[in-house]
Structure formats: structure tokens, C-alpha cells
Amino acid sequence: MLISSISSMSEVDMDFTIDFYFRQFWTDPRLVIKKFPNKDEQITVGQEMMERIWMPDTFFPNEKKSFFHHATTINKFLRIRKDGRLYTSIRLTTTLACELDLSYFPLDYQNCSLEIESYGYATSDIKLHWKRDLSKADQVEFDEKRLKLPQFKILSATAHSRMEGTGTGQYSRLSCELKFSRRMGYYLIQIYIPSSLIVVISWVSFWLSRESTPARVSLGVTTVLTMTTLMSSTNAQLPKVSYAKGIDVYLGTCFVMVFASLLEYATVGYSTKRLKMRAAAQHRQMHGGIPPTSVMTSQSHMGGSPSKTFQQILGSNHSLHHHPPEHQPLTHRHPMGSPGREGNAERLADHGSMHGRRGSLQVLGKRSFSRPRQHGHVQPSRSSAQWSCRPGIRRM
Numbered sequence: 341m342l343i344s345s346i347s348s349m350s351e352v353d354m355d356f357t358i359d360f361y362f363r364q365f366w367t368d369p370r371l372v373i374k375k376f377p378n379k380d381e382q383i384t385v386g387q388e389m390m391e392r393i394w395m396p397d398t399f400f401p402n403e404k405k406s407f408f409h410h411a412t413t414i415n416k417f418l419r420i421r422k423d424g425r426l427y428t429s430i431r432l433t434t435t436l437a438c439e440l441d442l443s444y445f446p447l448d449y450q451n452c453s454l455e456i457e458s459y460g461y462a463t464s465d466i467k468l469h470w471k472r473d474l475s476k477a478d479q480v481e482f483d484e485k486r487l488k489l490p491q492f493k494i495l496s497a498t499a500h501s502r503m504e505g506t507g508t509g510q511y512s513r514l515s516c517e518l519k520f521s522r523r524m525g526y527y528l529i530q531i532y533i534p535s536s537l538i539v540v541i542s543w544v545s546f547w548l549s550r551e552s553t554p555a556r557v558s559l560g561v562t563t564v565l566t567m568t569t570l571m572s573s574t575n576a577q578l579p580k581v582s583y584a585k586g587i588d589v590y591l592g593t594c595f596v597m598v599f600a601s602l603l604e605y606a607t608v609g610y611s612t613k614r615l616k617m618r619a620a621a622q623h624r625q626m627h628g629g630i631p632p633t634s635v636m637t638s639q640s641h642m643g644g645s646p647s648k649t650f651q652q653i654l655g656s657n658h659s660l661h662h663h664p665p666e667h668q669p670l671t672h673r674h675p676m677g678s679p680g681r682e683g684n685a686e687r688l689a690d691h692g693s694m695h696g697r698r699g700s701l702q703v704l705g706k707r708s709f710s711r712p713r714q715h716g717h718v719q720p721s722r723s724s725a726q727w728s729c730r731p732g733i734r735r736m
Contacts, residue, residue: 341454341516343482343497344431346489349452349520351442352579355404356452357435364396364428365471372424382421390418395428396466401455401513406434442578445585446527450492454516462509470499470514480516492520531574531587535594538563538570542601550608560602567595 342361349356371393385393395418400406408430409415415431438452458466480497487494496519504513542563545556571591578585 341480343480343487345487346492346494346518347433349438349450349489349492351440351445352577354440354579355435355437357433358454359431359433360454362430362432364398365425366396367423367425368394369424371420371426373420373422376422382419384417384419387414387416390416390428393418393420393426397459397461398456398468399459400434400436401457402437402453404435404437406432408432440579442581442585443583445578445587446522446524447586448522449495450520450522452518452520454518456514456516457504457511461511463503463512466512468512468514469501489520489523491523491526493523495519495521527587531570532590535567535570535591538566539594539597542598545601545605550612553609556605557602560598560605563598564595564602567591567598571595 341363344359344361347357347359409432417429419427421427434454436452436454438450440448440450442448456468458468480499482494482497484494498517498519500515500517502513502515504511542560545559548556548559574587574591
């Protein structure tokens with residue numbers, strides 16, 4: 341048998357297609373020719389004569405479909421030798437079933453065979469065997485340089501013979517076992533490298549800030565969806581087997597790592613939220629229930645500007661601690677008063693003590709009454725209640 345080409349091997353359909361020359365040798369004593377017409381001691385007959393000569397009823401038990409080649413004529417011939425030996429050769433293209441083991445896919449080795457057996461004659465009538473010694477490897481011929489597959493490499497072709505028993509008897513069977521190894525180039529470029537890069541991209545979120553929620557979430561979700569699409573497209577090209585394949589283990593590990601990076605951010609966000617809540621509770625416990633943002637939001641709660649709010653507080657404090665005499669009116673300051681005295685009063689209000697501020701303001705009020713009025717009107721000056729404040733609080 342001479343293998344011409346192996347066109348395809350399908351993992352989904354579990355078969356492979358082979359183009360080969362099928363040659364058979366047998367002896368028929370009825371065709372012994374004592375007086376041979378030529379010196380070659382053999383003659384070649386055509387298709388019409390072949391139909392009148394007995395031929396073995398061999399077939400391929402693991403065949404799915406086959407066809408003969410008819411361009412430009414039927415590709416077969418028959419030769420008869422003078423001692424009754426016959427030799428026939430037929431060119432066939434056959435699709436054969438092959439049970440693939442995908443446990444280590446795509447780092448796998450596959451063994452596929454071509455089975456040959458007589459359909460109706462048992463071992464008592466026909467016994468098949470390879471023409472050459474079974475220990476030799478050239479019983480099945482193929483050209484390694486010419487016979488190349490895109491995804492597989494043929495390692496060896498071995499011939500075997502055995503007895504096959506069925507319900508109708510014992511039959512002689514020949515088998516040609518082909519051993520293939522899968523090439524890794526396609527799967528390395530299309531699956532292994534992209535999935536590895538997707539895992540590395542998912543790790544980029546570890547370098548992003550915890551506050552960058554949109555960036556980290558979008559990156560995690562995108563990598564998870566990409567891994568899901570890659571796993572789906574890969575399994576669509578493979579049969580639905582009940583065991584885990586090698587590539588399933590690798591892609592599953594990549595998916596777990598990508599999903600773990602997304603889960604890590606969810607854990608970090610939840611922990612950060614709990615820490616903030618704990619810190620706020622501790623702050624309320626230390627400051628008697630006053631939240632740290634109460635001073636900043638005083639304007640919205642008090643209904644006025646910050647300056648007015650502090651003036652009201654300062655006024656209420658002064659009413660508790662300072663009671664001016666009933667005969668003493670409110671202190672007024674002429675608009676043309678001395679700027680030096682007003683500056684001194686402001687500095688005393690900002691930096692002095694409570695006692696110093698009250699005394700200074702009283703003296704300033706007395707001096708204001710001793711000055712003559714000008715231009716017929718009096719502009720009221722700041723009262724001592726407006727300048728008084730709590731210790732440690734500066735005027736806004």
C-alpha cells in the first residue's frame with residue numbers, strides 16, 4: 341500500500357481522509373499459461389477483462405465513504421503472470437473513522453488505522469497477510485517530505501495482522517496503523533498567547549487606585565468576557581466529550597485568574613467601605629456625636645453667612661458676661677475718627693484676652709463720646725458686643 345496524501349483529520353467528526361494506492365496479490369491456478377505470448381511473462385488486461393476474472397472481496401471495516409478516481413479513465417489495472425499469479429492496483433480516496441483521545445489536546449498523539457478484511461470469505465477460504473515481512477516498516481510506503489499536514493506530523497506507519505471473530509465466523513484482518521503528532525503553531529498563536537496576555541491585562545487593575553472604580557470595573561469585566569468568548573470559540577471546534585481536555589484546564593485556569601482579579605477589587609472596595617464606617621463611628625464617639633463636617637456645613641444649617649453666625653454667637657456670649665451700665669448709651673464713633681484708634685481696637689479684639697478686649701472697648705467707647713460731632717450726623721460704631729468672642733476663635 342502506497343499512501344499518496346492525507347487531506348484532513350477532523351476532531352469533531354472523528355475521522356480522517358486518506359488517498360492511497362491499494363495493491364493486492366493472489367494466485368489462481370486456473371490462469372497458469374504454459375505458452376506465454378511475450379518475453380515479459382506477464383500481460384495487462386483492461387476493465388472489460390477484469391470483470392470476468394475472480395478477485396478478492398476485500399473491504400474497509402472502518403470506512404465511512406470512499407470513491408474511485410475516473411480521470412481520465414478508471415484508475416485500476418490487472419496483471420497476469422504465466423505461473424498464475426495476479427497483481428491489481430486501484431487508486432482510492434477513503435474517509436475512515438478514527439477514535440481520537442483528546443485528553444492532552446493540543447499536546448496529544450493520535451493513532452488511526454486503516455482496516456482491511458474479506459467481506460464473505462472466512463479464514464478457511466482466504467487468509468490475508470502483508471506481502472513483506474511484518475517486522476519491516478516499509479510494508480506501508482509514504483514519502484515524509486511530500487506527505488505533510490497543516491496540523492499533524494506523521495511519525496510512523498506500522499502494519500499488523502490478526503484474526504477477527506464475528507457472528508458469521510473467523511476472518512483475517514490487516515491493519516495499517518498511522519501515528520500522528522499535533523503541531524503546536526496554530527494553537528500557540530491563536531489560543532495560548534492571547535489568553536496569557538488577557539491574564540496579564542487583568543493584572544493591570546492591581547496598579548490602579550482604589551478610587552478609580554470605573555476603570556477597574558470596566559477592565560475586569562472586559563477581560564472576563566474576552567476569556568469567555570475565547571473558550572466558547574475554542575470548544576466550538578472540538579467534539580463535546582465528557583472529559584476535560586488539556587486546553588480546557590489551561591483556559592479554565594486563565595479564566596479563574598481573570599475572575600479573581602475582578603473579585604479582588606470587589607473585596608478591596610468592601611473593606612475600604614467598612615474602614616470608613618469604622619473611622620466615622622470612632623470620630624463620633626470621641627467628639628460626642630458631632631460629625632467632622634459640622635463646621636463646614638454651618639452655613640446651610642444656621643441659615644445665614646458664616647460671618648453672621650459667628651457674630652450671633654459672639655453677641656450671645658457677650659450678653660452673658662458683659663452688662664454695660666444703664667446710663668451708658670451705645671458707643672458711637674464719628675466717621676472722621678482717628679484711624680489709629682480703630683486699628684488698635686481691631687488688634688485688641690483679635691489677639692487680646694477676653695478681659696483686655698472688654699476693657700479696651702469700654703475705654704474706646706468713652707473717648708468716642710468726648711469727641712465733637714461733625715457734619716450734623718453720627719455714624720454708629722461697632723459695639724462692644726460685636727467685638728467680644730470666645731477664647732481661641734478668631735473673627736471671620
